Each structure stands twice: as C-alpha cells, then as structure tokens.
Amino acid sequence: MILYGAPMPAPNPRRVRIFLAEKGIDLPETAVSLMQREHKSPEHRARNSLGQVPTLVLDDGTAISETVAICRYFEETQPDPPLFGTTPVEKALVDMWVRRIEFILMTPVGNFWRHAHPRTAALLTQYKDFGESNREAYEGALRWLDQELAERPFVAGETYTIADICALTTVDFADWIGLPVGEEHGRVRAWHGRVSARPSAQA
Ligand SMILES: N[C@@H](CCC(=O)N[C@@H](CS)C(=O)NCC(=O)O)C(=O)O
Structure with a gap:
C-alpha cells in the first residue's frame, strides 16, 4: 500500500496524516512534489486523473483519491478509535x-x-x-x-x-x-x- 501525498503546508495530505496518527497507523507518505508539478505527470494522473494528492494505492492496484474517502477506508479497516462516529x-x-x-x-x-x-x-x-x-x-x-x-x-x-x-x-x-x-x-x-x-x- 502506498500513500502519495505532499508535506506541509498542503492541507489535504495533512488531513490523512493526522487521521493516521490518531489511528496509530504507521504508513509513511511517498512525496509527490507539487513545486515540480509531479502531481500533473502522466505517472501520477494514472493514479488520480485529477492530478491531485492525496491518493492511496492498495496492494491490488486500486487507487483511492479524495481525502475523506481515504480516511473512510482506514476507518473501515481499523475502526478504533472511531473518528467517523459510532451510532x-x-x-x-x-x-x-x-x-x-x-x-x-x-x-x-x-x-x-x-x-x-x-x-x-x-x-x-x-x-x-x-x-x-x-x-x-x-x-x-x-x-x-x-x-x-x-x-x-x-x-x-x-x-x-x-x-x-x-x-x-x-x-x-x-x-x-x-x-x-x-x-x-x-x-x-x-x-x-x-x-x-x-x-x-x-x-
Ligand atoms: N478534493 C480533494 C482535493 C485534493 C487537493 O486539492 N489537493 C491539493 C493539494 S493539498 C492538490 O493536489 N492541488 C493541486 C491541484 O488541484 O491541481 C481531496 O479532498 O483530497
């Protein structure tokens, strides 16, 4: 599993990093350089057609983009502590x-x-x-x-x-x-x- 993101100050990848930290999930981020426009490269667009970060690529090749969708994936795979509510x-x-x-x-x-x-x-x-x-x-x-x-x-x-x-x-x-x-x-x-x-x- 690879999490493509970008360091501070990019707010969306940070949302995922904070979410993972709250869950206690250790998944290092693979940086896509926004300064060098790597997010618009064919390689990254193949993962995310909008050319944005974050994107999570699962071991079977499934690519999940949209920050909240990525967080939802981790909420389902590791429910504790719950961060999307319980009832x-x-x-x-x-x-x-x-x-x-x-x-x-x-x-x-x-x-x-x-x-x-x-x-x-x-x-x-x-x-x-x-x-x-x-x-x-x-x-x-x-x-x-x-x-x-x-x-x-x-x-x-x-x-x-x-x-x-x-x-x-x-x-x-x-x-x-x-x-x-x-x-x-x-x-x-x-x-x-x-x-x-x-x-x-x-x-
Ligand atoms: N709706 C997306 C927005 C992602 C987004 O805008 N990410 C920024 C970095 S924080 C980005 O990739 N910007 C480059 C662009 O939109 O071209 C999400 O929730 O993940």
Whole structure:
C-alpha cells in the first residue's frame, strides 16, 4: 500500500496524516512534489486523473483519491478509535459537519489561494477581485463556526472526529496564506488550541 501525498503546508495530505496518527497507523507518505508539478505527470494522473494528492494505492492496484474517502477506508479497516462516529446519529452528524467544513470553511480558503495569492499566480488566470472577496466569505464562515462551538467542544459533538481534522488543516493553511483567525473568534481559537495540542497535529 502506498500513500502519495505532499508535506506541509498542503492541507489535504495533512488531513490523512493526522487521521493516521490518531489511528496509530504507521504508513509513511511517498512525496509527490507539487513545486515540480509531479502531481500533473502522466505517472501520477494514472493514479488520480485529477492530478491531485492525496491518493492511496492498495496492494491490488486500486487507487483511492479524495481525502475523506481515504480516511473512510482506514476507518473501515481499523475502526478504533472511531473518528467517523459510532451510532447512526453520530455518523450522520459527522458526515454533515465534514461536508459543511469542506463547503463553507474550505471553499473560500481555496478560492483565495487560487485567485488572490501570489504563489499561484503563474498557475492559472487569477480573478483577483473574486479572490479577495473570499476574505469576507472566510470571515463569515469563522463567525458561524464560532457560534457553533458555543454548543460543544468539538466540531461534530462531544468527541474529536474527522470533522475536527478537516477544520484544523483548513484553519492552519488559511493562516499560512495570510488569513489568520482574529481574536474576535475566541471559541474557534480555543478549539484550535485544543486540537493543536493533540500529538497528531504535528503530522
Ligand atoms: N478534493 C480533494 C482535493 C485534493 C487537493 O486539492 N489537493 C491539493 C493539494 S493539498 C492538490 O493536489 N492541488 C493541486 C491541484 O488541484 O491541481 C481531496 O479532498 O483530497
């Protein structure tokens, strides 16, 4: 089994690394250089037609892409500790929160990165006004998340789940590209401190 990924600050491979660390699964990552555009090579596109990382290739050659799908595979093969919930209600809530974090929190960060950040300027036609408009969208997402975290310690409930991993990697990447969490989002900052204190956050 080979896990293709990329080191920090790439947020999606980090989601898998944190997930594996929480599970106690030792699976070293094989780096695909994003700087050298190796993810767009024919070799990597044969594994993932979108030319993205992470991708997990199983021993029988099956290639699984999409971060949450890769994590789902490991949840099924090694259920403990559970990170996708255990009861039908918990599982549904975790799915709900993963989708919300991906759509509402990650999307503006990704749009800002692609359309407003100098590091990506050479890779695509940037629509700077659109890119910059995502600052406010991300701020709105943080305000919303801050309210939600008044109700519970972790994103999807009383326990740490993959939804926290998705949010943590997004907030850290956002900070790296110049979108820090302001002091007005005190609950997000407190939650960030809690999840960052876990050893897995070093992954
Ligand atoms: N939906 C994918 C997104 C993967 C993704 O965007 N990965 C980034 C690295 S963090 C990448 O490969 N970017 C290059 C590209 O999209 O061309 C997932 O959840 O895994």
